[in-house]
Structure formats: C-alpha cells, structure tokens
Amino acid sequence: LRRKDDEKIKVEIPLKHNTLLVMKGELQHFWKHAVPKEKKIKKHRINLTFRVIKN
Numbered sequence: 001l002r003r004k005d006d007e008k009i010k011v012e013i014p015l016k017h018n019t020l021l022v023m024k025g026e027l028q029h030f031w032k033h034a035v036p037k038e039k040k041i042k043k044h045r046i047n048l049t050f051r052v053i054k055n
Contacts, residue, residue, distance in 0.1 A: 001031040 003009040
C-alpha cells in the first residue's frame with residue numbers, strides 16, 4: 001500500500017494463500033494498492049473488485 005498524499009510512505013502486507021484483504025473507511029480513502037507485476041506466471045490468481053456506487 002502507498003499513501004495517496006505521499007507515495008514515499010509504503011506498507012507491505014504479505015497475504016497468505018486463500019487470504020482476503022478488505023479495504024474500506026480510512027484505509028480505502030488514504031491508501032492505494034496494486035498487485036505487483038511478475039515476469040512469469042507462477043500460479044493462477046483471481047482478483048475481485050466489489051464496488052458500491054451511490055447517486
């Protein structure tokens with residue numbers, strides 16, 4: 001994760017197999033995330049994004 005207002009501030013959260021990270025509240029508001037690119041595919045993975053859109 002990187003702070004949106006200062007990308008020099010970085011936190012790594014290693015996730016184990018079959019782990020879910022839920023981003024909401026202040027975590028969602030102040031931090032951005034990315035899944036690092038890999039040169040070779042070692043194992044398959046599935047990324048899911050759920051969004052709530054309010055009018």
